[in-house]
Amino acid sequence: xxxxxxxxxxxxxxxxxxxxxxxxxxxxxxxxxxxxxxxxxxxxxxxxxxxxxxxxxxxxxxxxxxxxxxxxxxxxxxxxxxxxxxxxxxxxxxxxxxxxxxxxxxxxxxxxxxxxxxxxxx
Amino acid sequence: xxxxxxxxxxxxxxxxxxxxxxxxxxxxxxxxxxxxxxxxxxxxxxxxxxxxxxxxxxxxxxxxxxxxxxxxxxxxxxxxxxxxxxxxxxxxxxxxxxxxxxxxxxxxxxxxxxxxxxxxxxxxxxxxxxxxxxxxxxxxxxxxxxxxxxxxxxxxxxxxxxxxxxxxxxxxxx
Numbered sequence: 001x002x003x004x005x006x007x008x009x010x011x012x013x014x015x016x017x018x019x020x021x022x023x024x025x026x027x028x029x030x031x032x033x034x035x036x037x038x039x040x041x042x043x044x045x046x047x048x049x050x051x052x053x054x055x056x057x058x059x060x061x062x063x064x065x066x067x068x069x070x071x072x073x074x075x076x077x078x079x080x081x082x083x084x085x086x087x088x089x090x091x092x093x094x095x096x097x098x099x100x101x102x103x104x105x106x107x108x109x110x111x112x113x114x115x116x117x118x119x120x121x122x
Numbered sequence: 123x124x125x126x127x128x129x130x131x132x133x134x135x136x137x138x139x140x141x142x143x144x145x146x147x148x149x150x151x152x153x154x155x156x157x158x159x160x161x162x163x164x165x166x167x168x169x170x171x172x173x174x175x176x177x178x179x180x181x182x183x184x185x186x187x188x189x190x191x192x193x194x195x196x197x198x199x200x201x202x203x204x205x206x207x208x209x210x211x212x213x214x215x216x217x218x219x220x221x222x223x224x225x226x227x228x229x230x231x232x233x234x235x236x237x238x239x240x241x242x243x244x245x246x247x248x249x250x251x252x253x254x255x256x257x258x259x260x261x262x263x264x265x266x267x268x269x270x271x272x273x274x275x276x277x278x279x280x281x282x283x284x285x286x287x288x289x290x291x292x293x294x295x296x
Binding site: 057 | 161257260
C-alpha cells in the first residue's frame with residue numbers, strides 16, 4: 001500500500017506538470033499566431049492586442065484549432081482562406097508582392113555598391 | 123553624361139514613388155473580405171435556441187435548394203432593421219433560413235423573436251462567436267447564401283437592404 005502511495009505521489013505531480021506544460025506551450029503558440037494576425041474591426045491592431053468581439057472569438061478559435069492538433073501553418077492557411085491574405089501581417093511571396101520583397105534588397109545592393117565604390121575605388 | 127543618367131534615374135524613381143503613394147491615397151483604408159466566393163461551407167454544429175437540440179450544418183443545408191445563414195443578436199440595432207426583409211424572404215418556398223444567434227442572452231434573443239416574428243427554421247446559438255468566425259464573418263449582421271452543393275454563393279456584410287432582397291430573390295430564382 002505504501003509503495004502505491006509513493007508511486008502516486010511521484011507520478012501524479014509529473015502528470016499535472018506535463019499537462020500544464022502542454023497548456024503553456026499551446027498558449028505561447030496561440031499568442032504568437034494572434035500577434036501575426038490583423039484585427040478586422042480595429043484595423044491597425046493585432047488580434048492579440050485588440051479587445052473587440054471579433055478578436056476575442058478569434059483567439060478562442062485559434063486555441064481550439066491548436067488543441068485539435070492543427071499546425072501553425074495550417075491555421076494561417078485556414079484564416080487566409082476565410083478572410084483573405086490581408087489578415088496576416090507577413091505577406092506571402094507571390095506575383096503581387098514580389099516587388100515588395102525585392103525592392104529593399106535591390107536598394108541594399110545598390111547602396112552597398114555605392115559605398116564600396118566611394119570607399120575602396122576612390 | 124554619366125551624371126545626367128544618374129539624375130534621370132533618381133528623378134524617375136522619385137516620380138515612381140510619388141505615383142505609388144498618390145494611388146495609395148485614393149485607396150480605401152478599411153479592408154473588407156471578399157463578398158463573392160464559391161467556398162464550401164465548413165461543417166459545424168450548435169444547439170438550437172428553442173429546443174436545445176444539437177444540430178449539424180449538414181442537417182441545415184440538405185432540405186431546400188438554397189439556405190441562408192443570418193448572423194444576428196438582440197443587442198444589434200441593424201439586425202432589427204433588416205428583420206422585416208428576413209421575414210419576407212422566409213415566404214420563399216425554395217429557401218431555408220437559419221439564424222445564428224451571436225454572443226447573446228437566451229432570454230433577450232427569444233424576446234426579440236417573439237416581438238418581431240421568427241423567419242428562421244432553426245436558430246443556432248453561438249455563445250463564444252467561434253461558429254461565426256469559422257464561417258468567415260467578422261461582424262454582425264452578416265448573411266450567407268448557400269446552394270444545395272453547400273457552396274457559399276454570396277455573402278452580405280452588414281444589414282440586408284431592399285436592393286439585397288431583390289438580388290437574393292434573383293439568385294434563388296435563377
